[in-house]
């Protein structure tokens with residue numbers, strides 16, 4: 001595990017387990033120089049410690065990128081989110097981390113967890129503190145139900161469209177994943193005048209070159225959940241094919257590492273907007289840049305979730321729930337400005353967009369570390 005550590009972190013890695021439920025979990029606090037550790041908790045049957053450490057590092061850059069004062073952290077639970085024992089596993093996870101939660105880490109939503117789970121976390125914490133992403137009935141900001149992250153992904157795409165030479169009106173968009181990020185991205189792209197030609201889940205890829213009916217997809221998802229692509233009807237392409245379709249815009253919004261160097265060489269889109277965390281490998285980022293394909297990096301494009309989470313953190317101390325309109329407006333403003341800055345800096349510094357965005361975020365984290373006396377004294 002020591003090989004995970006570099007000059008930025010992680011500062012703390014806590015591994016927990018529970019013999020009764022079989023839950024295994026990990027909390028990674030990557031870098032808390034700018035504030036308390038904050039990031040979503042992922043539940044997946046194949047989760048690894050290294051995966052959570054990589055996600056926690058993304059959070060360090062994400063909070064610094066939007067200049068909000070939280071530290072990079074992420075947690076993960078190795079457990080099947082469809083199991084009837086999910087609640088017991090989640091409660092065991094929170095109980096095992098009672099030293100760290102919420103003093104050093106505040107839970108939020110990531111893959112496999114929903115607002116209902118955040119409510120369970122809140123119940124487990126009692127008067128020790130709050131979870132974030134709880135339902136409106138608990139005074140929370142239900143950011144996955146609101147679709148804030150996907151909304152922000154499409155806003156970032158809109159800001160990048162001029163640089164990429166891809167006007168969004170009429171652009172064909174292919175979206176991988178139709179969960180909290182994917183559905184909301186598809187909805188916002190359609191509102192911005194783009195044509196959503198493909199969406200996918202693990203079941204396969206729905207593809208219609210003349211455009212899918214996004215309203216119908218959203219209605220089907222509300223009723224059938226994950227089974228949405230099968231319920232829509234029509235043939236399905238194999239998972240992965242959505243990355244290579246004829247489309248101007250590609251939005252990977254499911255899992256990490258789906259765009260390898262090899263896949264990057266075959267992507268047809270002119271603009272890739274990363275809804276998921278870590279969907280492109282470093283090699284793929286280089287290939288895409290060499291091919292002149294504009295990439296909006298994950299921690300720039302999907303930062304709508306952290307902006308909403310920051311509102312939710314503030315709401316913990318207020319009797320007034322933030323207005324969703326205010327949250328969406330803040331996301332649009334922050335992500336558009338940041339996207340334009342990152343693309344301009346990448347061009348100016350002759351770096352990939354990931355490199356430029358990381359350098360900008362690192363400057364802020366380094367400044368906080370210096371002020372706290374945390375920089376290395378070794379030469």
Ligand SMILES: NC(=O)C1=CN([C@@H]2O[C@H](COP(=O)(O)OP(=O)(O)OC[C@H]3O[C@@H](n4cnc5c(N)ncnc54)[C@H](OP(=O)(O)O)[C@@H]3O)[C@@H](O)[C@H]2O)C=CC1
Pocket residue numbers: 109110111112113143144149176177178179180181182200201202203226239240253254255256275276277278302303305306
């Ligand atoms: N929720 C948020 O606010 C934020 C999420 N993210 C990141 O966005 C990504 C998605 O998260 P989120 O939408 O919350 O997760 P969800 O669990 O809500 O949805 C994930 C979606 O991806 C689909 N999927 C999983 N694997 C594949 C695959 N190999 N090919 C195609 N589709 C696949 C799932 O299909 P099925 O339903 O069939 O399993 C589901 O539709 C993650 O990387 C997450 O870390 C980043 C910032 C904020």
Ligand SMILES: O=C(O)CCC(=O)C(=O)O
Pocket residue numbers: 038039040041062107108109110132133277302303305306309
């Ligand atoms: O911090 C949160 O509550 C959710 C945001 C998150 O996990 C992410 O952006 O990946």
